[in-house]
Amino acid sequence: MINIEMIKDLTDAFGPSGFEEEVVKVIAKHSMDMDIANDAMNNVYVRLDGAVKDILTDTSARNGRKKPVILLDAHTDECGFMVQCIHENGMLSMVTLGGIDLTNIPAHTVWIRTRDGRKVRGITTSRPVHFMTDKDKSAPLDIQGIFIDVGASSKKEVQELGIRVGDPAVPDVAFSYEEDRELLFGKAFDNRMGCACILHTMYALKELHEELAVDVVGGFAAQEEVGTRGASVTAAQVQPDLAIVFEGSPADDFYYGKEKSQGALGNGTQIRCMDVSYITNPAFLDYAHELADKKQIKYQDTVRRGGSTNAGKISLAGRAVPVLVLGIPSRYVHTHYNFAKKEDIENTVKLAVEVIRNLDADRIKKLLHQNLI
Ligand SMILES: [Zn+2]
Missing domain, CATH: 3.40.630.10 (Zn peptidases)
Structure with a gap:
């Protein structure tokens, strides 16, 4: 049914x-x-x-x-994200759309949709553990310290992908269904x-x-x-x-x-x-x-x-x-x-x-x- x-x-x-x-x-x-x-x-x-x-x-x-x-x-x-700023090093700042706990954002992948409808995959990232001081490790996350990385090295490269400030993004997850357990994932x-x-x-x-x-x-x-x-x-x-x-x-x-x-x-x-x-x-x-x-x-x-x-x-x-x-x-x-x-x-x-x-x-x-x- x-x-x-x-x-x-x-x-x-x-x-x-x-x-x-x-x-x-x-x-x-x-x-x-x-x-x-x-x-x-x-x-x-x-x-x-x-x-x-x-x-x-x-x-x-x-x-x-x-x-x-x-x-x-x-x-x-x-719930999703919006590109807030494109930095000179090619990283993107974002804001959240809806109530997402910040600890759930880093180390996942997202799709950014450009104005012409293309989708670009990005990794959500915060300061890598290798570059953290002890103080960094105990500090709470801040949305301004979380970025989307689309694998680019400059603002120009990001813009060439068609990404602009204001573009929306969502988690990158594909639906699957496990018939035996009647379990839906997505x-x-x-x-x-x-x-x-x-x-x-x-x-x-x-x-x-x-x-x-x-x-x-x-x-x-x-x-x-x-x-x-x-x-x-x-x-x-x-x-x-x-x-x-x-x-x-x-x-x-x-x-x-x-x-x-x-x-x-x-x-x-x-x-x-x-x-x-x-x-x-x-x-x-x-x-x-x-x-x-x-x-x-x-x-x-x-x-x-x-x-x-x-x-x-x-x-x-x-x-x-x-x-x-x-x-x-x-x-x-x-x-x-x-x-x-x-x-x-x-x-x-x-x-x-x-x-x-x-x-x-x-x-x-x-x-x-x-x-x-
Ligand atoms: Zn709801």
Whole structure:
């Protein structure tokens, strides 16, 4: 059921915050015959039933809607870098796009994309151990002490490669899949896993769309890693009544024991109860639990001490929008290399599909008003 080739296409795509064009193209390639559109900041909209343009309008169109709209959200961008300066010796300074711990940057390789679309491989480097004093060894890393080396010896040589200040870069990692262990390896699982979940959920609902009580719209949002920016636009454009946010969210089982872990590989979809940006609507949470139990879909409840998702923006879009946040536990997100399990993707999609299929007028009313008054 899970399309591994599509996940390969999505995770291998070059797409740091603000430069998501390749991801947009991959989504278009895998959107089958659903209607699709993009905007000026690389947000992408896909609609299960009908034309996207009919949904992306102002409030006057909202009144004409036949069904409440559910937005399926995932962000398309990944953490990456931008060339900040080209030095006379051919080394490049950079800034980070998104939250990358500096200790995870040196001694890896990256791809820099030039304005004409060429990709140049570079090594991220800090002062080599051979040239370190004792004081250097104990000093904390500073982004200004980390460089990208493209193997050049002068600024001119770098410029001849087509590299300019402002060019984006991402980790250089190729996706692979180990069938026996159903184990996925690659980069950008945060959040190409979420993108894959939107597409799979929409594929699964395709034949049923006429019976659904809701109009299903996929919103692939740019620039999440730099402050959930794309979702401000997608939420304003779609004006959803309900939403599901998919995230390749941090696995924690490699440093928490079994008892404390809330993001173990192979333990199912993570139903997020809260994080810094959003406290999950309790009626939506109850509904998700009820269905997961009934349909025997594996899940793990997650209360995050930190972190935030597009749910923070979507839940506040114009009026209170109940949002369900589902995570695919992914190891080492915001670093070069990630692991995830196929069954966790399957369980995430299954739950999303059941949530949408089982919505009816009563349930929607309950989610929107909690039957309080
Ligand atoms: Zn993310």
